[in-house]
Amino acid sequence: MKKQTLFLLGLLLSTFSWAQKQILPDFHADPSIHFWEGKYWLYPSTDEKGSKTWNEMKRWSTYSSSDLVNWKDEGQIFSLDDISWASEAAFAPDAMEWKGKYYFFFPAGFQIGVAVSDRPNGPFKDALGKPLIKANAIDGVLTFDPCIFIDDDNTPYLYYGGGFGAAVVKLKEDVITLDGEIQKLPLKNYGEGIWVHKKDDTYYFSYPIHIERDGKTKQLLAYSTSDSPTGPFEYRGIILDNDSRNSHHSITEIDGQSYLFYHVQGPSPYERRVCVDYLNYYEDGSIQEVKMTKEGIQPLPIKQ
8 A cells, every 4th residue: 555545545544533522632631621710720731742652652741711611721731750669650639628628639650649739720749758558459459540429428538540440449538648548438430530420319430431443442431320429329321422541521511511531542642632511410310321422512601
């Protein structure tokens, strides 16, 4: 096959893979959505252009918006250069606001750390000088992909995991100390990238599951529900097929409408793009499967 034909084929495949409307510049993935200080904040991972492996990821930035569609680059907030205990694999982060400060939970070197700042756009500083959760802290659970969930009683939970399982542990009042033992969660078909939210007294646990399709391993976004933040769980089905090797995401509800933030594959699996579409529920509380759109969502009215 001629070089020109190969180039055109690659361009066609690349264009097809990111037909959805991206909301952040190239290349980001694993978006974590929050609302603080009158703005929406996205904390994604950062793919390095031309990467051949996700282990090359090494830094994090944040973006702010008033309408969920137009996003301002707030700059780099943290990187592997800011810690001494890991040098690769700066994967999907999450963040929380707690008593006037902002805490950034990040995976690095298959361990989880926590950084702190007075502002949602940083800069952040390593709060411990060591991992909060070390590698292989619990059998069968890879230490990455942290997710913070604060329950109605103000209890903060740290979820994480990949490989063959997910895990959860409570955080103490300082939110940089574990409160009790880490508990493995028996979530059906769990792959990685857990996100936890609550609606109408039901806890929703959404996460990518691994499947084999056309001789290749893919991930679909699925979910389980529970009456408790630690289970037991009922597997409920698929939320999204984003034609990707990874479906790490986040979900938020604003004025009665929910939104799914996710990523799609770009020129390669290691160069991804962040998108958002509407997420809706049936009357029984089950989630309708999200269909990706080229248009994305409409801008929200700017809050005064």
